[in-house]
Amino acid sequence: MKYDFDRIVDRKQTNDMKWHAKAVGSYLHMDIPEDMIPMWLADTEFPCAPVIVEALKNRVEKEIFGYCAPMESFYRAVCYWQKLRFNWEVKPEWITYIPSVVAGINIAIRAFSKEGDGVIIQQPVYDPFASIVKNDNRRVVNNGLVCRDGHFEMNLEELEELASRPENTMMILCSPHNPTGRVWKKEELTKAADICLKHHVMLVSDEIHGDIVYQGHTHYPLLSLDGRYAEHFIHLAAPGKTFNVAGLKASMSIIPNQSVREAFVKTQIAMSLDVKNTFGIESVIAAYTPEGAEWAEQEVTYMQENVNYVEEYLKEHMPGVTMIRPEGTFLCWLDLSGLHLGDQELFQRIVLDAAVICVPGPWFGPGGEEHFRLNIGCPRSILTEALERMRKELYRETP
Structure with missing residues (x-):
């Protein structure tokens, strides 16, 4: 590999x-030990x-960091x-530049629903989905994922029933999918x-997480699949997960419909x-290049090897602990119910x-019981130590 993903930064x-x-x-x-592995x-x-x-270094040398705008x-x-x-093909x-995808979700909820409306999510799912809905005084409506033979699927029959209720508007x-690692197939996306x-x-x-997809799987931007989706729906994305620049607060919404975009x-x-964030803008311009693509491809290859290792x-x-192999993301969903x-x-x-x-599974809602989400986006030496610590404590004899 051209890039060293084994190198540890303190x-x-x-x-x-x-x-x-x-x-x-x-x-x-609660108190957390200083020798933790996060x-x-x-x-x-x-x-x-x-x-x-390099792009950020060049920008620092400009010496002024006032209000900015994407050009x-x-x-x-x-x-x-x-x-x-x-x-x-995006125009x-x-x-629209937004500070984070979570902020984009919050904006959309407030723009396109009213207090008391139901917002459908598919738990177990990234926990801010539910907290944002509740904090915005909307109702969480769970269209829970179904695990069949070690494979998570959408419950489309239930989704149809929930969506048919006029009080459920989003x-x-x-x-x-975070945390299960599913990369939805084109047919699943279009049905939903x-x-x-x-x-x-x-x-x-x-x-x-759209850039982080493993061999044999393909991510399809929902709005790219049908002109009707582009006319009615909202796409949120960011370089934060792919390039580890979440702290630079640079994300984007893609909304083809002008009236929807203006309301957003x-x-x-x-x-x-x-x-806007001065360095966030620079990070996007630098990341979304052939050089950034080469780095991202090698990163995904390394993380796929981490998945194999786990x-x-x-x-x-670790008998009694299983993992449904993620198709994408750098998150492994561990089932410890055994x-x-x-x-x-x-x-x-x-x-x-x-x-x-x-992250304890229950944080992701129903279906997360006796599960944990493990982040494997790290050098293998860190991953090895984490797994060995877990093994030691999980299988020790109780007094």
């Missing part, structure tokens, strides 16, 4: 919250792509990336989108979420005793 010398026990403790509302927050441990680092080069970069990665005027789709169209449900597609932007401004490690050393320890004891042993900070 993030304790930065203000990155992931590696500071006090910050993690504040998040979990496998929770969904950013990676890889040094940023050199093309981005033609930003929009051109986003269009280039969508064409290169997904063969999707610059469809693109759906948030996670594509690829057709149901939303039929019942006038606004569909917001969170595609932040109007609410964004009302929420004071329209200020799969083999579990089979050999250990018969229960959620509280699993949390005690993994998070507190082993000091491996994974």
